[in-house]
Amino acid sequence: MSRMRAAVTGLVGGFASGLTGIGGGTVMVPLLTGLMRMPQHRAHATSLVIVIFAALSAVSQYILRDEVDWALAAALTFGGVVGAQIGAHAMRALPELQLRLAFAVFLVVVGLRLLVFG
Amino acid sequence: MGEVVAALLIGLAGGSFAGLLGVGGGTLYVPAMVLLLGTDQHVAQGVSLVVIIPTAISATQRNLKGGYVDRDAALWVTPFAVLAALGGAFLAGFIPGEQLSRIFGVMVLYVGARTLITTWRRMRRDAAAARAEVSG
Numbered sequence: 284m285s286r287m288r289a290a291v292t293g294l295v296g297g298f299a300s301g302l303t304g305i306g307g308g309t310v311m312v313p314l315l316t317g318l319m320r321m322p323q324h325r326a327h328a329t330s331l332v333i334v335i336f337a338a339l340s341a342v343s344q345y346i347l348r349d350e351v352d353w354a355l356a357a358a359l360t361f362g363g364v365v366g367a368q369i370g371a372h373a374m375r376a377l378p379e380l381q382l383r384l385a386f387a388v389f390l391v392v393v394g395l396r397l398l399v400f401g
Numbered sequence: 402m403g404e405v406v407a408a409l410l411i412g413l414a415g416g417s418f419a420g421l422l423g424v425g426g427g428t429l430y431v432p433a434m435v436l437l438l439g440t441d442q443h444v445a446q447g448v449s450l451v452v453i454i455p456t457a458i459s460a461t462q463r464n465l466k467g468g469y470v471d472r473d474a475a476l477w478v479t480p481f482a483v484l485a486a487l488g489g490a491f492l493a494g495f496i497p498g499e500q501l502s503r504i505f506g507v508m509v510l511y512v513g514a515r516t517l518i519t520t521w522r523r524m525r526r527d528a529a530a531a532r533a534e535v536s537g
Contacts, residue, residue, distance in 0.1 A: 319474060383516065393506075
């Protein structure tokens with residue numbers, strides 16, 4: 284792995300995400316497969332690790348401004364943790380190209396939404 | 402009560418989608434909360450970030466067991482990503498956001514469409530090769 288490429292991936296992905304408010308994973312996965320030549324499954328799993336820390340760093344300002352509904356967060360987390368296991372299992376079950384196709388569809392939907400609604 | 406069930410279902414859908422695609426899930430959580438539960442946009446973003454942390458950890462535990470995580474890459478990408486995101490968020494306060502989002506939308510759409518087409522072609526080629534092998 285090239286550390287230089289990893290640093291560039293982090294800088295480009297983080298900057299784009301911070302500037303536009305779009306999620307870290309949406310920009311990170313294409314950078315990991317493109318710039319860092321990772322296979323699709325590896326890119327998804329590695330992106331999630333980066334997302335944990337990106338969310339940790341961003342969440343503090345929302346907590347400080349009291350913009351968190353904790354009861355709602357608890358209910359969502361309950362479903363989310365179970366869902367994450369289902370999703371991770373599904374990822375493992377999908378072959379490389381099918382997973383890549385699923386991510387491409389996701390990108391098209393996100394791109395269209397940004398384009399139409401700003 | 403209905404709201405709790407709706408929140409659980411949004412969590413379940415968002416978590417599955419996040420675990421599959423390697424993203425946080427905010428793309429689904431935030432509009433779902435705003436549209437289905439009537440949550441304020443800022444609060445929805447705050448809740449989404451809170452939820453993303455345990456869900457991403459949950460999927461990562463499984464991915465670590467499966468050997469899918471590139472630890473070295475994560476170690477080197479993460480600090481740069483976190484710092485650059487803070488810088489980007491700071492700059493975002495000074496520029497018109499909507500215009501920028503649209504430009505970014507075009508880029509995301511381009512990458513998505515190109516990936517969709519190339520992957521689709523590769524799948525068809527692979528399928529044709531498999532058929533040729535069977536008949537040959």
